[in-house]
Amino acid sequence: MGSYPFKEIEHKWQKRWEELGLFKTPEVPKKKMYILEMFAYPSGDIHMGHFRNYTIGDVVARYYLMNNYDILHPFGWDAFGLPAEEAAIKRNIDPKTWTLNNINISRATLKRVGISYDWDREVITCNPDYYKWTQWIFLKLYEKGLAYQAEAAVNWCPSCKTVLANEQVEAGICWRCKSPVTKRTLTQWFFKITAYAERLLNDLDKLSEWPENVKIMQRNWIGKSQGAEFDFLIEDSNKKFTVFTTRPDTIFGVTFVAIAPEHPLATELARGTPYEKKVTDYVHQAQLKTEIDRTSEVTEKDGVFTGRYALNLISGERVQLWVADYVLPSYGTGIVMGVPAHDERDFQFAKKYQIPIKVVINPPGESLDATMMESAYVDHGIMLNSGQFDGLPSEEGGKKVVEYAIGKGIGRFQVNYRLRDWLISRQRYWGAPIPMIHCDDCGVVPVPETELPVLLPEEEKVDFIPKGRSPLEDVESFRRVKCPRCGKMASRDPDTMDTFVCSSWYHLRYVDPHNSKEPFSKEQAKLWLPIDLYIGGIEHATGHLLYFRFITKVLYDSGWLPVDEPAIRLFNHGMVLDENGEVMSKSKGNVVSPV
Numbered sequence: 001m002g003s004y005p006f007k008e009i010e011h012k013w014q015k016r017w018e019e020l021g022l023f024k025t026p027e028v029p030k031k032k033m034y035i036l037e038m039f040a041y042p043s044g045d046i047h048m049g050h051f052r053n054y055t056i057g058d059v060v061a062r063y064y065l066m067n068n069y070d071i072l073h074p075f076g077w078d079a080f081g082l083p084a085e086e087a088a089i090k091r092n093i094d095p096k097t098w099t100l101n102n103i104n105i106s107r108a109t110l111k112r113v114g115i116s117y118d119w120d121r122e123v124i125t126c127n128p129d130y131y132k133w134t135q136w137i138f139l140k141l142y143e144k145g146l147a148y149q150a151e152a153a154v155n156w157c158p159s160c161k162t163v164l165a166n167e168q169v170e171a172g173i174c175w176r177c178k179s180p181v182t183k184r185t186l187t188q189w190f191f192k193i194t195a196y197a198e199r200l201l202n203d204l205d206k207l208s209e210w211p212e213n214v215k216i217m218q219r220n221w222i223g224k225s226q227g228a229e230f231d232f233l234i235e236d237s238n239k240k241f242t243v244f245t246t247r248p249d250t251i252f253g254v255t256f257v258a259i260a261p262e263h264p265l266a267t268e269l270a271r272g273t274p275y276e277k278k279v280t281d282y283v284h285q286a287q288l289k290t291e292i293d294r295t296s297e298v299t300e301k302d303g304v305f306t307g308r309y310a311l312n313l314i315s316g317e318r319v320q321l322w323v324a325d326y327v328l329p330s331y332g333t334g335i336v337m338g339v340p341a342h343d344e345r346d347f348q349f350a351k352k353y354q355i356p357i358k359v360v361i362n363p364p365g366e367s368l369d370a371t372m373m374e375s376a377y378v379d380h381g382i383m384l385n386s387g388q389f390d391g392l393p394s395e396e397g398g399k400k401v402v403e404y405a406i407g408k409g410i411g412r413f414q415v416n417y418r419l420r421d422w423l424i425s426r427q428r429y430w431g432a433p434i435p436m437i438h439c440d441d442c443g444v445v446p447v448p449e450t451e452l453p454v455l456l457p458e459e460e461k462v463d464f465i466p467k468g469r470s471p472l473e474d475v476e477s478f479r480r481v482k483c484p485r486c487g488k489m490a491s492r493d494p495d496t497m498d499t500f501v502c503s504s505w506y507h508l509r510y511v512d513p514h515n516s517k518e519p520f521s522k523e524q525a526k527l528w529l530p531i532d533l534y535i536g537g538i539e540h541a542t543g544h545l546l547y548f549r550f551i552t553k554v555l556y557d558s559g560w561l562p563v564d565e566p567a568i569r570l571f572n573h574g575m576v577l578d579e580n581g582e583v584m585s586k587s588k589g590n591v592v593s594p595v
């Protein structure tokens with residue numbers, strides 16, 4: 001059997017498809033089918049690893065085409081962001097030239113392979129005609145109170161020299177460069193995704209054609225827990241603070257309270273006392289540690305006593321106030337109650353620092369002796385040493401305790417989410433500028449919609465090597481601008497947006513990619529949405545796949561979209577491995593080209 005003459009046959013048919021306009025999207029679909037593969041980071045040429053994704057989409061699109069469906073099957077480039085910028089810096093090229101060059105090479109490869117894309121609908125997120133609308137989305141969120149600036153302890157990658165969203169930190173490691181991430185207190189922009197936590201969680205039930213494992217990952221990431229909040233009163237002060245707990249039944253067993261080092265109270269409590277230096281030293285140390293070190297099961301927990309006490313308003317008992325770095329500022333209120341007898345971590349901590357251990361739950365039919373315990377008793381049981389609640393089964397008793405606290409105005413039922421607001425500002429050059437202006441008189445003022453896009457200044461004016469603050473801060477011609485409200489000189493926000501903001505709405509741009517008046521028309525959105533089949537890697541389960549659901553819901557609520565979920569069906573594939581079983585990736589240099 002002779003070999004198959006790829007070149008001749010491929011060329012002949014590709015030419016024919018092109019002449020027929022076979023993959024052009026019909027203007028008005030009768031039986032629509034929107035098939036989408038996650039678009040690509042143009043950090044190099046397309047390789048075989050990408051083709052798994054694209055071939056699946058190609059086969060499905062052709063199948064439906066032959067079955068008389070009207071197909072929307074577009075492609076585009078996730079062109080802003082760290083991957084492209086890092087690759088460009090490494091080669092001493094500016095990010096724009098590098099990115100657009102890669103796009104040209106990769107597009108040519110995709111065309112040669114003959115994937116059935118409608119290239120007329122290509123989107124490139126680093127082009128002003130696209131990021132104008134990314135900025136518009138920022139303004140929409142700002143109008144709705146869903147974009148805000150706040151000082152917070154944020155994830156900092158010392159190697160990428162930028163902040164990262166929680167979703168970009170996997171087990172304490174930077175998603176991009178794999179360096180351990182530390183914490184820094186900085187003023188940053190956030191999207192209030194937590195306002196949608198409940199809907200993002202509940203609507204997972206609607207997604208019957210999404211893989212179960214992705215839904216489980218999102219559920220865990222959102223991390224809803226039912227519990228209670230209790231107020232404590234700081235001794236020698238009229239200040240109160242609040243703790244969140246999932247075990248209100250153990251409130252009488254609290255013997256200490258642990259405060260996250262990033263919490264303002266941590267340094268405030270010891271100020272002007274002999275404990276001050278020890279506490280501030282500890283706080284500085286903690287911020288250099290990674291989240292893994294702080295929360296790992298194997299490392300010994302440590303902390304520092306503030307010299308201060310608080311009153312447990314339920315039990316009336318005096319408890320020690322500690323600062324401990326195993327408490328993360330992102331959990332609950334950033335302050336947790338320590339119940340050594342009934343929580344293993346608290347037990348180890350109490351043993352180490354000789355903090356009292358008070359038993360308030362006995363196993364059914366048994367009686368615990370705090371002095372004999374070698375580990376915490378964490379199960380439910382019968383309450384004791386708990387005043388009027390003695391003798392109650394602890395599950396029932398926990399509810400009674402909260403009801404009692406509600407009556408006294410010192411506690412309440414509370415739902416807690418693990419999900420945090422989405423940190424979207426980056427101290428990097430290669431991204432969509434944040435469309436906000438800082439005026440001495442007016443404060444933070446949004447750029448008027450008519451003045452979008454806020455253009456990223458040309459490379460020759462910018463030293464884009466990361467320094468730990470935004471490179472745009474030093475570009476006078478970019479920064480200095482008249483305040484849209486009062487007309488005085490003011491300055492633009494120097495940060496750029498997380499690349500995951502760009503990709504949170506690209507599926508919407510494809511329905512109307514050349515619209516210069518709107519991000520997309522509502523009519524086109526009605527014709528094509530939602531995506532019928534979305535294909536991509538599982539690594540996006542708690543990042544992009546959560547963000548694009550969130551932005552879809554926000555735009556649905558503002559009347560822009562006919563659907564509140566972006567994709568009916570999701571298909572996750574694995575990764576293509578090389579001969580040694582390593583994931584194929586440009587940065588590892590083990591890629592194979594398809595052509």
Ligand SMILES: [Zn+2]
Nearest residue numbers: 157160174177
């Ligand atoms: Zn990094």
Ligand SMILES: [Zn+2]
Nearest residue numbers: 439442483486
């Ligand atoms: Zn002003």
